[in-house]
Amino acid sequence: MxxxxxxxxxxxxxxxxxxxxxxxxxxxxxxxxxxxxxRLDKGTSxxxxxxxxxxxxxxxxxxxxxRTVARRYLVVVHGLPTPGDGVIDAPIGRHPRDRVRMAVRPPGQGRRAVTRYRVLERFPAVPAAYLEARLETGRTHQIRVHLAARGHPVLGDDTYRPRSLPRPDLDPEGLALHAAELGFVHPLTGQPVAFAVAPPPRMARLLARLRGLESPTTPARRPAR
Incomplete structure (x- = not known):
């Protein structure tokens, strides 16, 4: 919306x-x-x-x-991120040639942006991966820009998917990015509160299709915790 x-x-x-x-x-x-x-990016649930x-x-x-508000996102990306967890600390600013897009910029040409990610499930047959991402900052399109800069754009994100990267042979039904958890201190009570919401049906369908593409000999792999 x-x-x-x-x-x-x-x-x-x-x-x-x-x-x-x-x-x-x-x-x-x-x-x-x-x-x-x-705000949430257009297409983000x-x-x-x-x-x-x-x-x-x-x-x-x-x-x-x-930076005391806890924000956890669930996201499906192209490729298999390595390592399976990490921190992306890279400045974000306007793209130098396309003012509609954001981009990772050299130091001094963007605002600091920090995203923590962890792989929850891998789908080698596609290849694709299901991640959680946590924001330490809140820049425009931050998760999408950071993951795309690492070579793992969000499924369904035609804004940041490189033209050289073909779309997988499945329909993500939109941007595969979901704001799953939100935590903060209640302004009136001063007590910490947390909220969570499950991904929408379209994301559940996408994950089911991804799992269905894995053969018995190459099951979807969940990294060890």
């Missing part, structure tokens, strides 16, 4: 849905994004937090700035 109205998208936005559900959010954090503390009051909004924004 698009976050707020823009060119070619006047209705059907998250901002409109928030205002319809909680009119008191009008003006919290700005007119275009009422109460919306952060999952959790997003909305503040109903200005104090709650300010608290959540401060927690994001301090």
């Amino acid at each position: 698009v976050v707020h109205p823009g060119a070619g998208q006047a209705g059907g936005t998250l901002a409109a849905a928030v205002l319809a559900h909680a009119p008191e959010t009008a003006g919290v954090g700005g007119q275009r994004r009422p109460g919306i503390v952060h 999952g959790l997003l937090v909305v503040a109903k009051t200005r104090p709650a909004y300010d608290s959540l924004v401060a927690q994001l700035a301090a």
